[in-house]
Amino acid sequence: MQFPESLRNVIRGSRGRPADPGVYRPPTSSRVAAATQDAASTRSSRGLEEFFSHIHGRSGLTLLDLGGATQQNVTFITDLGHKLYSEDFLQILGEASGTDSLAEQANPGRIDYFLRQALDYPDRHFDGVLIWDVLEYLAPAMLAAVIERLARIVRPGSCMLAFFHADDKLEAVPYYAFRIQDLKTLHVTQQGTRKPAQLFNNRSLEKLFSKSESVKFFLTKDRLREVVVKA
Amino acid sequence: MWNKRREEEPPKSFNPVVTPSAPPVTASAPPPATPKPVEVKKEITPVSSTPVGRFESVNSVNSIGKSVKVVGQIYSKEDLFVDGTVEGTVEASEHKVTIGPHGTIQGNIKAREVLVLGTIQGNVEAFERLEIRKDAKLLGDIRTARIVIEDGAYFKGSIDIIKPEPVKASSKPASSAPAPPAATPASAAASAAAPETRR
Numbered sequence: 001m002q003f004p005e006s007l008r009n010v011i012r013g014s015r016g017r018p019a020d021p022g023v024y025r026p027p028t029s030s031r032v033a034a035a036t037q038d039a040a041s042t043r044s045s046r047g048l049e050e051f052f053s054h055i056h057g058r059s060g061l062t063l064l065d066l067g068g069a070t071q072q073n074v075t076f077i078t079d080l081g082h083k084l085y086s087e088d089f090l091q092i093l094g095e096a097s098g099t100d101s102l103a104e105q106a107n108p109g110r111i112d113y114f115l116r117q118a119l120d121y122p123d124r125h126f127d128g129v130l131i132w133d134v135l136e137y138l139a140p141a142m143l144a145a146v147i148e149r150l151a152r153i154v155r156p157g158s159c160m161l162a163f164f165h166a167d168d169k170l171e172a173v174p175y176y177a178f179r180i181q182d183l184k185t186l187h188v189t190q191q192g193t194r195k196p197a198q199l200f201n202n203r204s205l206e207k208l209f210s211k212s213e214s215v216k217f218f219l220t221k222d223r224l225r226e227v228v229v230k231a
Numbered sequence: 232m233w234n235k236r237r238e239e240e241p242p243k244s245f246n247p248v249v250t251p252s253a254p255p256v257t258a259s260a261p262p263p264a265t266p267k268p269v270e271v272k273k274e275i276t277p278v279s280s281t282p283v284g285r286f287e288s289v290n291s292v293n294s295i296g297k298s299v300k301v302v303g304q305i306y307s308k309e310d311l312f313v314d315g316t317v318e319g320t321v322e323a324s325e326h327k328v329t330i331g332p333h334g335t336i337q338g339n340i341k342a343r344e345v346l347v348l349g350t351i352q353g354n355v356e357a358f359e360r361l362e363i364r365k366d367a368k369l370l371g372d373i374r375t376a377r378i379v380i381e382d383g384a385y386f387k388g389s390i391d392i393i394k395p396e397p398v399k400a401s402s403k404p405a406s407s408a409p410a411p412p413a414a415t416p417a418s419a420a421a422s423a424a425a426p427e428t429r430r
Contacts, residue, residue: 069363069386074378078392085389092387 040189042181046218047161047226049184051128054159054230055082061127064153066118066134072179072187073130085126089134090175092118097142102197105139115145121153129154131162132178133224136196143198143208151211154231164200166223171195200225297333311342314349324358330367339371347384358393 055061059081065073068088077084096114097104104110129150138146150160165173172193179187200208202217202225209215209229218226292310295301299315307323314331320338321328327344330336334349345357347367355361357375365383372389380386 069380069384069390070382071380074380074390078378078390083389083391086386088385088387091385 040187041222042185042187043220043222044184045186045220045226046184047163047216047228048180048186050216050218050228051130051159051161052183055080055128058127062125064121064126064129066130067132067178070177070179072181076180076182082127085121087118089118090137093134093137102139105142105197108141111142111145114142115149119146119149119153123152124155126154127158129158129160130178131160133163133165133175135162136164136173136198136200137175137194139197147208151231156231157213158231160229160231162227162229164205164225164227165196166219166225167199295334297331320353332366345375354388 055063061082062085063077063082064085064087065077066087066089067073068091069086074084074086093105093114096117097107097110131150135143135146154160163178167173173196174190175192175194177189177191179189181187198204205217205225205227206215209227212229212231214230216228218228220226292312293307294312295315295317297314300318301315302318304319305311305317305321305323307321307326307328309323310327310329311321311323312329312331313321313334313336315334317334317336318338321336321340321342323342325343327346328340328342329346330349330351332348335352336350337352339353339355340351341356343357344359345355345361347355347361347363347369350368352370354371355369355373355375357373359375360377360379361373361375362379363369363381363384363386365381367381368385370387372391373386374391374393376393378390378392
């Protein structure tokens with residue numbers, strides 16, 4: 001009797017075909033599986049709280065969200081009276097460098113193209129940037145170019161919020177959609193897993209944002225480093 | 232022989248049709264049997280009249296089919312459905328513009344309400360509401376009073392929430408407001424405060 005392949009895999013107890021590199025992958029190890037048990041959860045975020053404390057009491061600011069447009073984030077930020085710019089950073093990255101091929105990310109032409117697609121804004125344009133967890137998937141050359149561009153397009157004294165996985169031995173990390181519930185609460189939905197280009201510890205993060213005025217770290221229960229960078 | 236059989240057969244076929252509604256109405260001979268189905272239809276028509284009413288209440292919509300390409304500016308004084316390609320601006324300031332799943336617009340849109348199921352490359356100004364459905368794509372800046380973005384929609388650009396225009400709504404009462412002051416010499420501020428005091 002013929003079963004569809006997916007059903008055959010279920011019957012065998014396997015996870016199915018291994019995913020192609022660069023495509024959203026199912027968990028490949030027990031460690032990753034443990035890290036991705038909660039596909040969606042709501043949790044408090046000290047980093048988010050810190051981010052909004054910087055812009056508290058002000059309205060008419062210009063904020064950039066690199067996680068793509070979601071109803072919750074758009075509503076929350078615009079309700080505060082701010083203007084929101086939205087970029088689906090990872091989707092543009094995928095389009096610019098094929099899949100998430102790290103070799104392609106080192107190509108200067110690709111880097112230039114990507115920056116024109118994703119971060120083509122005037123200097124000192126933004127009062128804050130919600131970076132979320134996208135920087136983990138950038139190869140060193142691309143990451144350096146992106147950090148440099150971010151530093152240019154934000155105003156002095158503005159704030160950026162970025163997340164990094166704290167476990168530096170994971171082969172694949174879950175990536176999320178972050179939806180703002182309130183000033184210090186996030187609804188986090190796992191979108192899949194992805195191989196990070198780099199993993200960071202506190203030291204490497206400080207080095208990464210060394211040109212910034214200050215860098216604050218908050219370690220969450222789900223082993224994410226929430227990093228608030230003041231430009 | 233053949234004629235007799237034909238005469239016998241028709242009444243058999245008519246009887247089951249007529250019997251449900253006919254017996255109380257007429258007990259006469261076969262000739263009046265023909266108008267009886269008409270009476271049955273009359274009983275049914277009120278039931279089917281509700282969808283007709285709905286259909287009549289639907290606003291007229293201009294439509295650009297998916298095999299149509301328009302290059303230039305479009306001004307519409309009715310709701311507009313675009314499932315084809317438009318290269319140019321679309322303006323329907325008092326109406327709704329819907330970009331169908333096959334629709335592509337390369338240009339700016341200005342409308343009362345915009346619903347996107349297809350692709351827009353341009354700025355959108357929706358005075359009341361903008362909705363971007365799943366799988367829709369919008370590349371451009373948005374100015375609207377209210378925005379709805381479904382999961383799976385792609386958006387790149389800026390979002391500027393504008394307050395809905397209360398000016399027009401308040402101007403109408405303001406124009407009607409002068410009448411009471413004529414009767415009672417009070418200031419405009421006093422007349423504006425009057426409803427509150429009545430409560």
